[in-house]
Amino acid sequence: MRRLVIAVAVVLGVLAPGAPAWAHAQLVAADPAKDAVLAAAPAAVTLRFNERINPDFITIVVSDPAKQRVPASDVTVDDVSGTLTLTGALGNGVHTVAYRVVSVDGHTVQGSYPFTVADPGLPAASVAASVAVAPAASVVAAPVGEGGSGGARVGLLAGVGVVVAVAAVWLFRIGRRRSGL
Known part of the structure; x- marks a missing residue:
């Protein structure tokens, strides 16, 4: 559970700098x-x-x-x-x-x-x-x-998708190591 909290914190930390792009x-x-x-x-x-x-x-x-x-x-x-x-x-x-x-x-x-x-x-x-x-x-x-900021939003959403996918793969591998597979 602790690793999940860390993963969520990392995802939120990566997304936080992208928020000002919507300030147009x-x-x-x-x-x-x-x-x-x-x-x-x-x-x-x-x-x-x-x-x-x-x-x-x-x-x-x-x-x-x-x-x-x-x-x-x-x-x-x-x-x-x-x-x-x-x-x-x-x-x-x-x-x-x-x-x-x-x-x-x-x-x-x-x-x-x-x-x-x-x-x-x-x-x-x-x-x-x-x-x-x-x-x-x-x-x-x-x-x-x-x-004109529509491209920035699409880029941000693509970045979120990549971060979520990486976090999911990382969590999946951690789970497999624990179960000994």
Whole structure:
């Protein structure tokens, strides 16, 4: 039993340094929100993250239904929030907000999400313009909640699997030695 406790302690000790890899900035609020249907076009897009973001390395882009970039001013950053003021008009249809930020720990986090403008005072969106098309390679396309740290999580899970497998083999061999096999 004592060896099992030691093995568990070793496994936990190996995993403890990996925990800070999950400390990247994550999008916690957006205005307009993901999948929102708005009766009027927004004048700005504001994204709020769970930690301070680097103002020198932030990009927020709004694309129209035809996947064209909507004209906007430079992004302003206030600690954990970034705001993009739109200077071009948004018509009816599904628009995409794409973002890329560098969190304080130096890791890049990116994602995108849609929102819809359904302003009764504007002409209806054409069917061709409102049909969702696969984003171009140059557009950030990770959904909200899926940041650039996904590879780190997969690597961490693979590392956990290796450690658990090694511990299991080690415990199995110890058990065989005790039984004299």
